[in-house]
Amino acid sequence: MLKSPRGTRDLLPPDTALWNFVEAAARDIFRAYNFHEIRTPIFESTELFARGVGEETDIVKKEMFTWEDRGRAESDKGQSLTLRPENTAGIVRAYIEHKLWERGLNKFFSIGPMFRRERPQKGRYRQFYQIDAEIIGPAAAGSQSPARDAEILELVAALLDRVGIANWTLELNSVGCPADRTKFNEALRQALAPVVEKMCADCQRRAVTNPLRVFDCKVPEDQPIIKTLPTISQFLDEDCRTHFEEVKNILNAVHIPYVENPRLVRGLDYYQKTAFEFTHGSLGAQNAILGGGRYDGLSEALGGPPAPGIGFAIGEDRLVLSLMETATAESVIRKPDVYIAPLGGGMNREAARVASELRRHDLVVDLGDESFRLKKSFEAADKMGARYILIVGENEVAADAFALKHLASGEQVTVPRADLAQRILRK
Numbered sequence: 001m002l003k004s005p006r007g008t009r010d011l012l013p014p015d016t017a018l019w020n021f022v023e024a025a026a027r028d029i030f031r032a033y034n035f036h037e038i039r040t041p042i043f044e045s046t047e048l049f050a051r052g053v054g055e056e057t058d059i060v061k062k063e064m065f066t067w068e069d070r071g072r073a074e075s076d077k078g079q080s081l082t083l084r085p086e087n088t089a090g091i092v093r094a095y096i097e098h099k100l101w102e103r104g105l106n107k108f109f110s111i112g113p114m115f116r117r118e119r120p121q122k123g124r125y126r127q128f129y130q131i132d133a134e135i136i137g138p139a140a141a142g143s144q145s146p147a148r149d150a151e152i153l154e155l156v157a158a159l160l161d162r163v164g165i166a167n168w169t170l171e172l173n174s175v176g177c178p179a180d181r182t183k184f185n186e187a188l189r190q191a192l193a194p195v196v197e198k199m200c201a202d203c204q205r206r207a208v209t210n211p212l213r214v215f216d217c218k219v220p221e222d223q224p225i226i227k228t229l230p231t232i233s234q235f236l237d238e239d240c241r242t243h244f245e246e247v248k249n250i251l252n253a254v255h256i257p258y259v260e261n262p263r264l265v266r267g268l269d270y271y272q273k274t275a276f277e278f279t280h281g282s283l284g285a286q287n288a289i290l291g292g293g294r295y296d297g298l299s300e301a302l303g304g305p306p307a308p309g310i311g312f313a314i315g316e317d318r319l320v321l322s323l324m325e326t327a328t329a330e331s332v333i334r335k336p337d338v339y340i341a342p343l344g345g346g347m348n349r350e351a352a353r354v355a356s357e358l359r360r361h362d363l364v365v366d367l368g369d370e371s372f373r374l375k376k377s378f379e380a381a382d383k384m385g386a387r388y389i390l391i392v393g394e395n396e397v398a399a400d401a402f403a404l405k406h407l408a409s410g411e412q413v414t415v416p417r418a419d420l421a422q423r424i425l426r427k
């Protein structure tokens, strides 16, 4: 039997209703905060992620689905392409390519699949979905302001609240600017020198190439060593420190609780200053529902103008998993308002007309077949959880008035065609 590839999943009804519910809530919230949708390609040049996310990150080093293009055209030949493992780099590329600052656009969101070749487990897949939001723009437009960091974090809290996720924890840190990072990496190198040979092969390499990435290590035996390493907070300069303080001040003012985690460095190299994750206890080992932070140098690293930015990406798979703790797909599905039962030969046409009229009133309508006995129609209406059943038989058509039965109470009335929609809409 053919199966979906390892780490990929079919999202099936009724669960897809929860996905749609989450996405609709996200779109509402994004509208309220003046974000606009952007859709970028699912594959990009490999170089974008190497330069954007960082050569030494696990994502780029181990997890990307990369291939060489087989195109015949000279321009395609040998081009290295990659299924996007994340979308910040793609959005910043599009921002630069289309000079989006000239159109006064600086708040973007996107929803779609990402790909990472990770070891699959609960909450970790090779194709997963992110709801991504980014604020990016010229410094003159205020995009480097701590007000933007706080706005992003408050937006996340509002969204989690809207979908009904409670008991999240916001972990917050500042990873400083490049100058702080240089000093920090130097201190890490020194601290690692006497112990690194006891660590895993990856850490031994990281200690040389990019010591900060040692914090990404998941090997249990290495954790006691990692706990003794210095943290970035000791190396922040005045500007980064004040920025971080102001982010926290605004969060306090809008009553967003957070805990500081000085070891939170995030697995992507582009972060500067604010870095954060929202975690949720229900998720087990893969407990980060979302992560994000500020990436003030990314546009320049990709060949663009200076454009400070901050954003986050929600792991939609994980958000839906958390939601399933408290909500069922059934609770967000809109059941049919009415099931139309054509009764007897020639009634499919009449039933189709009535259904078409009612659907234009934004009612959810399902439709049977004239070959069904009345009993079978009732069973079908019951099974799909319809509120009403509407009988379309010869007598009803002749009278232009229809038998409408409320399934829960059993109450039945005859309603003229012109009044049907209003009658059904009235709960």
Ligand code: HAM
Binding pocket: 085, 086, 087, 088, 116, 118, 123, 124, 125, 126, 127, 128, 129, 130, 132, 133, 134, 267, 268, 288, 289, 290, 291, 292, 293, 294, 295, 310, 311, 312, 313, 314, 315, 316, 317, 318
């Ligand atoms: P990230 O932390 O790599 O950040 O991913 C964000 C979220 O995507 C994670 O917190 C997690 O919920 C979800 N996620 C990641 N990998 C998987 C996986 N294999 N299976 C299921 N869910 C997963 C980023 O991607 C950044 N681009 C976020 C960002 C936006 N930073 C600034 N702007």
